[in-house]
């Protein structure tokens with residue numbers, strides 16, 4: 162899809178230009194901000210700088226937790242290059258009793274990002290150790306899960322898979338077949354039911370002492386899961402009023418909660434789809450761990466694993482080493498992201514000069 166790719170490239174260039182423009186504006190504002198702050202008394206230069214952690218972000222305000230667990234609503238200096246997000250460690254100064262201003266962002270050790278509206282890149286959470294990909298066991302569809310696994314691999318953050326609503330599963334054998342590849346790849350797979358309070362202790366133990374972000378489709382039970390361990394009035398689950406169908410309390414903004422026995426959980430709003438950022442088609446197979454052993458063994462170096470003769474991935478499916486569901490998912494995912502070689506022929510040049518593979522599609 163060369164057209165789609167050139168649009169993507171343009172948008173990246175536009176984004177780069179916007180960043181440069183923003184940088185200049187930011188440098189300018191920095192001075193103004195500090196002058197204005199001084200005049201308005203917003204940040205008392207005598208109040209000591211403290212470290213804290215971002216626990217929520219709404220509009221222009223950010224909620225910061227200090228070392229004692231007290232929470233402060235903070236303004237953000239426009240001079241910060243990145244928007245603070247849940248999990249960020251910040252330097253801030255107190256203003257009055259319950260407010261503050263964030264003056265600097267600590268370097269992030271990891272972050273999960275996705276493309277947002279208006280071609281902006283959104284950071285979902287920072288400084289996380291685990292991405293908890295939540296899916297519902299009933300009607301399990303690997304598409305979104307596999308996207309998250311690719312994003313986690315790209316971000317260098319270990320993912321775990323939580324299959325919730327096991328109480329609603331009608332065909333356990335079918336689900337088991339779909340889940341088996343993930344266990345074989347070494348991912349932690351937790352089959353749970355919040356409703357029946359089943360499987361939750363093992364999951365809690367796996368997350369103890371870590372910072373974990375809960376992601377997945379809307380309604381799969383992310384907030385319900387977090388709510389089993391954390392009592393907090395801000396934790397909203399998508400209960401639907403049976404009579405009116407109204408009053409759905411879906412999560413609208415990411416929030417960080419503290420596990421009573423140590424560890425941090427970030428609940429995030431559900432998504433319909435999860436776009437991959439900065440991932441090109443050619444690197445996707447390498448991020449599918451079960452495909453790795455077979456990569457580079459296809460007869461054609463530019464094999465698209467469709468119907469080309471001598472395809473090692475199709476061979477692995479035929480011999481039962483790789484699940485057919487996974488290969489189908491890989492091909493769908495590869496289709497959905499741009500190629501690194503957008504202006505070449507769709508398949509590039511075959512290694513031995515034989516281009517039959519391309520014509521077969």
Ligand SMILES: Nc1nc2c(ncn2[C@@H]2O[C@H](COP(=O)(O)OP(=O)(O)OP(=O)(O)O)[C@@H](O)[C@H]2O)c(=O)[nH]1
Pocket residue numbers: 325326327328329353354355356357377378379380381382383384385386397398399400401410411412413429430431432
């Ligand atoms: N049957 C069943 N229902 C569940 C289970 N866990 C959660 N639910 C229900 O699923 C619905 C959605 O739960 P939420 O926790 O709000 O889902 P979410 O993933 O946080 O949704 P978003 O905030 O929109 O992303 C609610 O009505 C829950 O009561 C479960 O294990 N079994």
Ligand SMILES: [Mg+2]
Pocket residue numbers: 383384385397398399411412428429430431
């Ligand atoms: Mg929620």
Ligand SMILES: [Zn+2]
Pocket residue numbers: 459464465466467469471472473474475
């Ligand atoms: Zn192949």
